[in-house]
Amino acid sequence: DQQVKQNSPSLSVQEGRISILNCDYTNSMFDYFLWYKKYPAEGPTFLISISSIKDKNEDGRFTVFLNKSAKHLSLHIVPSQPGDSAVYFCAASNNDMRFGAGTRLTVKP
Amino acid sequence: DAGVIQSPRHEVTEMGQEVTLRCKPISGHDYLFWYRQTMMRGLELLIYFNNNVPIDDSGMPEDRFSAKMPNASFSTLKIQPSEPRDSAVYFCASGGLAEAFFGQGTRLTVV
Numbered sequence: 306d307q308q309v310k311q312n313s314p315s316l317s318v319q320e321g322r323i324s325i326l327n328c329d330y331t332n333s334m335f336d337y338f339l340w341y342k343k344y345p346a347e348g349p350t351f352l353i354s355i356s357s358i359k360d361k362n363e364d365g366r367f368t369v370f371l372n373k374s375a376k377h378l379s380l381h382i383v384p385s386q387p388g389d390s391a392v393y394f395c396a397a398s399n400n401d402m403r404f405g406a407g408t409r410l411t412v413k414p
Numbered sequence: 415d416a417g418v419i420q421s422p423r424h425e426v427t428e429m430g431q432e433v434t435l436r437c438k439p440i441s442g443h444d445y446l447f448w449y450r451q452t453m454m455r456g457l458e459l460l461i462y463f464n465n466n467v468p469i470d471d472s473g474m475p476e477d478r479f480s481a482k483m484p485n486a487s488f489s490t491l492k493i494q495p496s497e498p499r500d501s502a503v504y505f506c507a508s509g510g511l512a513e514a515f516f517g518q519g520t521r522l523t524v525v
Contacts, residue, residue, distance in 0.1 A: 311456075337512045348418070348505055348516030349457070356512075394457060398511040401470055402447060406456030 308332045309397050311405035320414050324382040328395030328405055331376065335397040338371060340380045343392045343407070352393075353380070385412045420506050420517035427524055432494040435520045438487055439508030447507040447514060448481055448491050457505070463489065496524045 310329045318324045326340070336357050341349035355362040355369045355378070362369050368381045382389055390412050395405040419438040427433050439446050448460040461471040463483045471481070478497070483489040493500055501523050507514040 339513065341516075346518075348507075348518045351513050351515065354512060396457075400511075401459060401462050402507075402511060402514055403459060404449070404457035406454075 309395055309403045309405040311395055311408050313408050314406070315409040315411070317411045317413065318385050320387055320412055321384045324385045324389065324410055324412065326380040326393050326408050326410065328378050329376060330397050332397070332399065333376065334399045337398045338369070338378050339396040339398070340369060341394040341396060343394060349394055387412045387414050418506055418508050418515050418517035420520050422520060423518065425520060425522045427496055429497055429524055430495045432492065433496045433522060435491040435504050435522070437489045437506030437517060439489065439506070440515055441487065443508035443510070445508060445510055445514065446483060446489050449505040449507065451503045451505060451519070460491070498524045500524050
């Protein structure tokens with residue numbers, strides 16, 4: 306039962322361009338949506354979150370958009386940098402925290 | 415605070431052996447989560463605790479898996495007996511539902 310889905314296993318963008326990572330969910334009861342970044346051999350680290358009562362949250366180069374009617378959220382990274390290359394996990398929480406399968410982002414110099 | 419601490423970082427064991435993974439959450443956090451990361455499924459929630467009480471263990475794959483949280487500063491995930499298909503990276507995380515902090519994980523290899 307995958308309540309949180311990231312349908313793109315990988316994404317490659319050029320340095321300086323926008324990276325858009327997508328996530329879909331099925332449970333309309335989720336309260337928070339989060340994005341985590343993971344480097345090899347490390348645990349996921351929190352990046353940015355959004356409450357279900359908002360539709361946008363911005364933090365520096367990172368912006369998360371939430372479309373509740375479509376049960377869809379996205380993470381925008383502008384401008385993308387080579388150091389952003391990592392696996393990005395989308396997560397949603399209500400009584401617990403569920404993760405998508407992850408999207409591997411590669412930012413090429 | 416040193417963050418969430420997991421031990422061991424790496425574990426190699428033979429099939430049939432008991433494996434115990436350990437986690438020390440960040441002090442003051444109410445929630446503790448155990449996840450398993452595989453290539454096919456990404457991060458799967460196995461079980462989580464709220465104030466040391468197991469709330470939902472529906473993600474635990476089989477009865478061979480068990481988890482305990484005897485106090486607010488320690489949790490274990492045990493696999494008995496272990497099987498090769500249990501090989502994965504196991505993460506512990508603590509925090510709340512708006513943010514959770516992860517340990518560095520335990521890479522388990524069952525041969």
